[in-house]
Amino acid sequence: MAQFVRLEVRDAVATIRLDRPPANAMSEQLSLELWDAAREATSNDAIKAVVIWGGERVFAAGADIKEMAGFGPREVEPVVGALESALRHIEAIPKIVIAAINGYALGGGCELALCADFRFAASDARIGQTEVRLGIAPGAGGTQRLPRLVGLQRARELIFSGRIVTAEEAHAIGLVDRVLGPSEVYPTALEEAARFARGPTLAYRAAKIALNAAAQGDQSKGLEVEREVFRDLFATEDQKEGMRAFLEKRDPVFRQR
Secondary structure: OOOOEEEEEEOOEEEEEEOOOOOOOEOHHHHHHHHHHHHHHHHOOOOOEEEEEOOOOOOEOOEOHHHHOOOOHHHHHHHHHHHHHHHHHHHHOOOEEEEEEOOEEEOHHHHHHHOOOEEEEEOOOEEEOOHHHHOOOOOOOHHHHHHHHHOHHHHHHHHHHOOOEEHHHHHHOOOOOEEEOHHHHHHHHHHHHHHHHOOOHHHHHHHHHHHHHHHHOOHHHHHHHHHHHHHHHHHOHHHHHHHHHHHOOOOOOOOOO
């Protein structure tokens, strides 16, 4: 029985629902359950479209820092590997996938949203690849998928600054597709997913496979490199300081070592 991720199906639309209060922190267990949900959404022929949702308050506010703060490279490898694998399976679901973003989508939560075909965001949503604030870098696809959406130079700025953008800015730069009232995000995503579910799903499947192939290029190598450099950052003092500062609710003091 899954603890943190539920797959709910209604009228041919599946909702992959993250439910790990208070912030849907993306632990190794959540990642494994996300992988299971992606597999079921892929193999279940009764499912014709998918919505990913974290609830009314938060989509996913990043990795589980308490779980990872004391890790070294060997300990973090299976954690980031589980998330990267889960997100790769989410991206490969051969059906239309919509991310319905309420609240924060940060770090790994942003990386999850990037795997969807469409992103609908609440007007008060906040989105960002914030890993540098912790002394690390994106490790589950952010460096590979974000440039495909917003361009390489803008992705550099967002990742190097670690800043959090508003829904309006995210829409302006192509990071999200629609901005809606907070109470409208999930119902609208369900409505749009239902419309796709009634459409030519075999054609959608073929087009999505081809589009993903076109977009990836040498993405497999890029994902491997990203995961390796992420792992190696857990041998640095800056990673320890960044995560310790986060847990202690203070600004980090990085020593560049």
